Amino acid sequence: MPTPSRVEAPRRRSTGEPLPDRHLLYTAAVQHVALDLEHLEEIYGGGRRRRPTLLREDFCGTAALACGWAASAPDRHACAVDLHGPTLAWARRRRLPALGEAAARVTLFQADARVVTRPRVDVVTALNFSYWVFKTRRALCAYFTAARRSLNPGGMLLLDAFGGNDAAQALVEASRVAASRGPAGERIPPFTFEWEQVSFNPVDHALRCHIHFRLRDGRRIPRAFSYDWRMWTLPELRETLAEAGFDDAAVYVQDWDDAAGQALASYSRRDRFENQSGWLAYVVGRVAR
Ligand SMILES: C[S@@+](CC[C@H](N)C(=O)[O-])C[C@H]1O[C@@H](n2cnc3c(N)ncnc32)[C@H](O)[C@@H]1O
Structure with missing residues (x-):
């Protein structure tokens, strides 16, 4: 979530220029692909012999993470799934051409994330709280079950959540x-x-x-x-991941610098933490190797 700051006064009136594209503004404001990829790799397990190469970005919007993944190494492939055709068309028109040869390693699917289970991947992501669109336990469990069925042995589903x-x-x-x-x-x-x-x-x-x-x-x-x-709570998410057949469901909370009174970029696995005015966490479902 954004850090609160003073609301800024307008400086000058409109110049008649067209408004900037809202997808570009969204990406600049809320997406932190390099950081998400860093956290994903750390959480997946840096010490493992096999590094993840196949990723699916569910609720992908303009597929920023999928594109970042494919661009990060020549053996990395990504699928990106979204229900909304025009947003996928934006990704195809505005993001893929800028990727160069890595664009051939990104596949966009227009589908409900609850029905996609192939190809099998190492990591499925559902970030920026997009799976909160599911309002019942049944719908959430159907999504988690599809994600689990999509994963290779040792794979993980990476979700984010906020609260406080x-x-x-x-x-x-x-x-x-x-x-x-x-x-x-x-x-x-x-x-x-x-x-x-x-x-x-x-x-x-x-x-x-x-x-x-x-x-x-x-x-x-x-x-x-x-x-x-629907704002899902951490225990509900862990229980539903277990119900969907995940072998482990863990919470990684954003670290906090007490002395400076500010959030850090890192996340640590926790079984308990003191509630705060606001916190961010990754919730991770893992499939056994
Ligand atoms: C908040 S945006 C997320 C964009 C991007 N993943 C991010 O991290 O910022 C939510 C996206 O989920 C898509 N969506 C909503 N319900 C869906 C479903 N059942 N299956 C697939 N995509 C869905 C919407 O079309 C929208 O593009």
């Missing part, structure tokens, strides 16, 4: 995002990313959220992305 005292309430957090470049070198201007939790229902854990973008010239892209989720 602030997670279950209405709020808006704003963070500045510096100028950057898109997959084909496109200029992404600096902007402010707003994460809005509209409502949380303690009865069914329904969480409704929006992402808004605000440009430095004062223009906004309100509700660029909206989410209608």
Whole structure:
């Protein structure tokens, strides 16, 4: 989740330029592919003889992680699965050409992640909380079962989750995002990313959220992305992974620097931790070797 920061005042009015592409802004604001790949490799097990080569990115959106995976080594292949044709078309048009020869190692599938089980892979990812779209235990278990059936011996399903005292309430957090470049070198201007939790229902854990973008010239892209989720708890996720046949279900929590009072980039496996205003975790289901 974004780090809260002061909401920035608009500097100047619109120049008549077209608004930046919302997928580019999303990637710059919330996706950290290099870090995710680093964590994935550490969690998979750096000391193992066999390194993972086959990855499936479920709920892939524009397939940023799948593309990063294929680009990371010539023996790495990725599948990327999403229900939404136009978003996959964006990935095909904007991301794959910039990958060069690695593009041949990325396959995009338009499908419900609950029905895909082949080809078998070493790692399945479902990041940025996208599996929270499943609102019942039955639907969640169907997804986890499909993911388990997709894995080679020793494989893992990597999920992320957030929680803490602030997670279950209405709020808006704003963070500045510096100028950057898109997959084909496109200029992404600096902007402010707003994460809005509209409502949380303690009865069914329904969480409704929006992402808004605000440009430095004062223009906004309100509700660029909206989410209608169930906020799953860590014990529910571990129990459902076990129900779906995973041999191990572990939680890796983002480390915290007490002295500096800030989150670190690393994650550690934990069986307990003190609740905080906000925390981020990976939840990992493993299949035995
Ligand atoms: C929050 S985006 C995730 C984008 C990307 N994975 C990330 O890490 O930021 C959620 C995506 O899940 C897709 N989606 C929703 N339900 C799905 C399902 N049952 N199977 C596959 N994709 C689904 C949506 O089309 C959307 O592109």
